[in-house]
Every structure is written in C-alpha cells, then in structure tokens.
Amino acid sequence: MSSKYLQEANRLKFQNPDSSMSLFKLSYNYHIKRGDTVKAIRDLINLSYLFANNALFSQSYDGYWQALLLADKMADEAARAWVYNGLGWLYSIYKRQEKAIGYFNLSQSINKQLDISDELNRQIRVNNYYALATLYRKEMNTHMSRRYLDSCWLVQELTGVRPRGRGDNYFNAETGYVLYLETKYEEALNLLLPLEEKFGKHDPSYLVIYYTFLGHIYKSLGNFSLSELYYLRALENTDRYKSHLDLKSGIYDSLSNLYILKGQFAKAYQNLKESKILNEKHFGSRSEDNKYLLEIKDDYRREKEKQHNLIKEQRLAKLEHEDRVWYLKSIILTGTILFLLLLGTLLYRYLRSAYKAEKRLLQKHRELEIKKTNEVLEIKNKELTASALQAIEREELLLDLKRKLIRQQRRPDPQEIGKIVKNIGMSTSKNWKEFEARFTAVNESFYIHLNNRFPGLSQGEQRTCALIKLNFSCKEMAKLLGISIESAHTTRHRLRKKLGLNRSTNLEEFIAGLEHQTA
Missing domain, CATH: 3.40.50.2300 (Response regulator)
Structure with a gap:
C-alpha cells in the first residue's frame, strides 16, 4: 500500500502537486502507524521539498523541522543531513545567505561521516556542493561557485557513479551561467543550448531555470526577441509543471526590464505589477503563508531547547544531589580511613617499639650471659690447661727421676728407692684428682x-x-x-x-x- 502512495505521489509531483502532496501525507501517516519512522522521515522530506517548489514555504519549513525532530530521535544521520540541506535551500530562497550556508555546511559535516558509497549519502553530498555553487553564483561570486562545481564533479569521479537528482546536465547548466556572469556569452551558449533536449526528456521542471538563463544571456547579447521568447517559456513551464514558483516573480521582473529596453512600457508595467504581486504573496511579511516563517516561529527548536533545558536542569539537580551525598560519604569515609590509619599506625608503632625493646633486652641479657659464661670458661679452661701442663711437667720430671733411681738401684738403698717410686705414683694420682676436681668445677x-x-x-x-x-x-x-x-x-x-x-x-x-x- 505504501509503495503505491509513493509511486503515484512521485508521478504527480509536477503535474498535480496538490494530489501528490495528499499522497505523501497518506504515506507518512501509514508509516507512522506502522512504526516505520525511517520511511516516515523520508515522506516528510519529500513533502517539504514539494511544498517549497510550490511556494508553500511555511509548510515546507514545518515539515523539515518535524522530520529533523524524528531524525534526532532515531539518530538517523543521513536523514538529518538531508533535512539540513532542505533548510539551506529554503533560506537561500529568502536570500538569507549566511543562514543558508550554515545549514549546507552542517549537512556536509554530517555527510562526511557517512559512507559515500551509499547512493543517498552521495546524493546529499553532491546536492550540498551544488547548492553552495548556486548560492555563490546568485551572489556573483563566480570563483566560489566554480570551486563547488568542481567538488560536484570530483565526487562523481571518485565514486564512479552519478548521483540521482543532480548530475552532468545540472553542473553544465550552472557552469554555463557562470560563464555568462564572466561575460563569456558565446562559451555559455555553446554549453547551454545542447542541454534543452536533455532537460525536456529527464527533468522538464528544470526548464524554468534553464530558459531563464538563456533569457538573461540573449538580453545581454542584445537579442531581445530570443530573450523574450525564453522568458515566456520559463513562465509557461512554471505553470505547466507547478515547479520553481519562487522564481516566477523574478522572471516577470526580468521581462519588465526587457520591455523597457524595447520601449514597450505598457507591457513593462504589467509585468512589473505581476512581479510585485507574486513577490508580496511569496515573500511579503503580510502573507499569511510566510508570516510564520519570517517570524521564525521555530516550534522544533523551542521544543528541543525546552527539553534540553529540562533534561539539563534535572541532570544538574541529580548531579548536585549525588555530589552532596558523595561529598558526605567521602568525608565520612576519609575520616574513618584516617582514624583507622592513625590508630593502626600508633598501635603498630607501640607494638613494634615494645617488641624491639623486649628483643633488645633479651638480646642484651643473652649477650651478657654468653659473655660471662665464655669469660668464666675461658679463665677456668686456661687454669685447667695450665694445671694440666704443670702436671705434665711434674710427670716428666718424676719419670726422669724414676728412671735415674732405677739405674742406680744397685748402689743406693733399695728400700729408699722403693719409697721414692711409691711417692712418685701417689703424686701422680694426686695431680690427676686435683685436675679432675678443677675440671668438674668448670x-x-x-x-x-x-x-x-x-x-x-x-x-x-x-x-x-x-x-x-x-x-x-x-x-x-x-x-x-x-x-x-x-x-x-x-x-x-x-x-x-x-x-x-x-x-x-x-x-x-x-x-x-x-x-x-x-x-
């Protein structure tokens, strides 16, 4: 069902705009009910574009901002870039160039983050470059216009695919008009004239712009007849295809100037009058259709700012509350930690000091005991050693005497010698007992x-x-x-x-x- 709406809406876009608008609205409502927000956004964008082409700028403006609101909720970056591009065109119609450039650049900055191999993304990028080229051309800045036209060609060259909607014919048409602004009239005509058949076959609604270009060029060349012809053709196509109605007042104004040059002042006055009526209708502040736009009653931005401020205030209040709670928790936690650290440090120092003191005391007692014991042992062992050595010396002396007495046993008194030998044995036993007593004491x-x-x-x-x-x-x-x-x-x-x-x-x-x- 939805695809039928879209097909019929696109078919009637430049034949019966009112029916096409109704079908786009039906498609939008259908997708909203189905919960298909992405397709609903596309319907709004197409509808807003159609509104703009039929000089219903207020409705176009509303549609774009509504689409942007949905795109933001869905985080649909491609749709956001597309909407900003549409808003840029809308502001350029009102000659608010600074605002228009801002939206085109915003669209481009989003688009550069997207995959250029996608046809929609490529189409939006080229459309941004093309829009900027057109904008600077209207400002008579041919240098910047050529720069953005080169960018259009470059995107096609890099991708190898021409985006749907904008392509060689449109770029050549803009280039031709830039040549006209540079007073290169013959070059401009050589580039523009072969394009008529192509636009008539593929996009007849663009003939409004195309014929206006030719009308300007022939007027500058002094060929008033051809200039008038093309201006009239441009007006005819605005009515036939219900497209580019915003240009209609400008075409009447150009015809008025042409008739002044031709001396046909009645026609000049009539066309000037038509121009004023259309200009007031489409762009005048008294127009009910445009009053909303000119006063910039931006419901979307108001709603978004309101929501943003509300969320910001709620978040701020929550953060402040969390900060206060966290601050109190931090103080309590920090105080507890510091108290425990201080208590632990004092306890550790006390225990460590007590342990070290006890250890030093025990070590000192042990060292004193060991030292005392070693000194006593050393002294007594020295005494024992000296005593033993003395005993050895006495033993050697006695043995020596004993040997002498034995050798002289023949001559001295044997009984006396026996006594000496007996005393010597007793002396030896006594020496050992003395040594053993001292050893046992130590x-x-x-x-x-x-x-x-x-x-x-x-x-x-x-x-x-x-x-x-x-x-x-x-x-x-x-x-x-x-x-x-x-x-x-x-x-x-x-x-x-x-x-x-x-x-x-x-x-x-x-x-x-x-x-x-x-x-």
Whole structure:
C-alpha cells in the first residue's frame, strides 16, 4: 500500500502537486502507524521539498523541522543531513545567505561521516556542493561557485557513479551561467543550448531555470526577441509543471526590464505589477503563508531547547544531589580511613617499639650471659690447661727421676728407692684428682650429660672424655695418665666403639657437643 502512495505521489509531483502532496501525507501517516519512522522521515522530506517548489514555504519549513525532530530521535544521520540541506535551500530562497550556508555546511559535516558509497549519502553530498555553487553564483561570486562545481564533479569521479537528482546536465547548466556572469556569452551558449533536449526528456521542471538563463544571456547579447521568447517559456513551464514558483516573480521582473529596453512600457508595467504581486504573496511579511516563517516561529527548536533545558536542569539537580551525598560519604569515609590509619599506625608503632625493646633486652641479657659464661670458661679452661701442663711437667720430671733411681738401684738403698717410686705414683694420682676436681668445677654439666647418655663408661673412659674435650693430644694424654702413646690410641679407639661412633664422626666434635645434645 505504501509503495503505491509513493509511486503515484512521485508521478504527480509536477503535474498535480496538490494530489501528490495528499499522497505523501497518506504515506507518512501509514508509516507512522506502522512504526516505520525511517520511511516516515523520508515522506516528510519529500513533502517539504514539494511544498517549497510550490511556494508553500511555511509548510515546507514545518515539515523539515518535524522530520529533523524524528531524525534526532532515531539518530538517523543521513536523514538529518538531508533535512539540513532542505533548510539551506529554503533560506537561500529568502536570500538569507549566511543562514543558508550554515545549514549546507552542517549537512556536509554530517555527510562526511557517512559512507559515500551509499547512493543517498552521495546524493546529499553532491546536492550540498551544488547548492553552495548556486548560492555563490546568485551572489556573483563566480570563483566560489566554480570551486563547488568542481567538488560536484570530483565526487562523481571518485565514486564512479552519478548521483540521482543532480548530475552532468545540472553542473553544465550552472557552469554555463557562470560563464555568462564572466561575460563569456558565446562559451555559455555553446554549453547551454545542447542541454534543452536533455532537460525536456529527464527533468522538464528544470526548464524554468534553464530558459531563464538563456533569457538573461540573449538580453545581454542584445537579442531581445530570443530573450523574450525564453522568458515566456520559463513562465509557461512554471505553470505547466507547478515547479520553481519562487522564481516566477523574478522572471516577470526580468521581462519588465526587457520591455523597457524595447520601449514597450505598457507591457513593462504589467509585468512589473505581476512581479510585485507574486513577490508580496511569496515573500511579503503580510502573507499569511510566510508570516510564520519570517517570524521564525521555530516550534522544533523551542521544543528541543525546552527539553534540553529540562533534561539539563534535572541532570544538574541529580548531579548536585549525588555530589552532596558523595561529598558526605567521602568525608565520612576519609575520616574513618584516617582514624583507622592513625590508630593502626600508633598501635603498630607501640607494638613494634615494645617488641624491639623486649628483643633488645633479651638480646642484651643473652649477650651478657654468653659473655660471662665464655669469660668464666675461658679463665677456668686456661687454669685447667695450665694445671694440666704443670702436671705434665711434674710427670716428666718424676719419670726422669724414676728412671735415674732405677739405674742406680744397685748402689743406693733399695728400700729408699722403693719409697721414692711409691711417692712418685701417689703424686701422680694426686695431680690427676686435683685436675679432675678443677675440671668438674668448670664443666659441672659435662659429666651429668655424659653419664645420662652413656651410663656404662668407666672412670678411666670418663677421664679420657674430659681430656679430649680439652683438646689433649694422644701424646699429652699418655704423659698425663702415665701410659704409652699406643695405649692412649687404644683407649680412644675403645671409647669410640663404646660411644657407638662410626669412622666418619669426629670424636673431639662429638664430645665437645655433648652438653648441647639431648638424650
């Protein structure tokens, strides 16, 4: 159903504009009911374009802004660019060039973000360039007009596809009129004249503009007859195709000037009168159709600004409330964190200080005890060592005396010699007891640990362990105990077996560590 509306609307666009407008409205309502907003926007744009061509500018203006409102809600960028292009044309008709250029540029800035391979996007881009070229041509700025016409050609060259709606014929027609403005009349005619058949076949409504161009050129060349002919043809086509009605007053004005040149003042007056009537109707401030547009009663912008301000105020109030809540939360959270950090720091410092103080105290006590113990052990062990060495010396002396007495046994009194030998043995035993007493006083825990670990050791083996602890060699042990060096070795060997040590275990280290071992 919708496609039939559109086909018929497009067919009647330049034959029966009123019917075409009605069909576009039906198509728009149909798509709105169906929820197809994208197609509804396209219907509004086509309808607004048709309104503009029939000089219904107020309705065209309303339609474009309504389409823009829907395009914004749908975030349809292509539609937005298309609407801004239409608004640019609308403002250019009212010769509000600055506003028109602004809308064309806005349309172009949106379009440049879109995919140019899409036909609609390409058509909008070319239409923007073409519109700007036309706008600057009306301002007699041929340099800028040519620049934008070149852009039109460039888009076609880059894409390799000519956009529907604007193409070579239109660009050539504009270029021809630019040549006319540059007083290159023959070049202008050479470019324009071959286009009549093409426009008559593909877009007869454009003949209004085309014939107006030729009327201006022939008037400048002094060929008033041809100029009049083309002006009249232009007026005829505005009525035939119901298109470009905004140009009609300008064509009457040009005819009036032409008749003045020809001396036909009655016709000049009549055409001037028609021009004034149409100009007042289409553009006068007293026209009910245009009063709305000229006063810029922009419902869309008002509504949008109202919505924007309302959303902004709501957002601002929400943000302010959130800021206050967040500020209070931040203060509480920051205060709590700072308090906990301070408390934690103080507690940590106190515990660390107490721990360090206790550790230093224990360390100091331990060091003092170790130092005291080591000093006592060192002194007493030195005494023991000195005592042992003295005992060794006495032993050597006594042995020497003993040997001498034995050698002289033949001559001295044997009984006396026997007493000497007996006293020497008693002296040796007494020396050992003195040494053992001193050793026990210094190393009182040694015998305790030794007997706990090895209760089966004899007194002699215990003596050997004590001498080994003092690092006595076998030679020194033999002299102290009054035995041979071989016997001292044998005693050490038997002791290793009784202690259950293998060959890899050092006997001296084992005995030295007995006090630190547990049973």
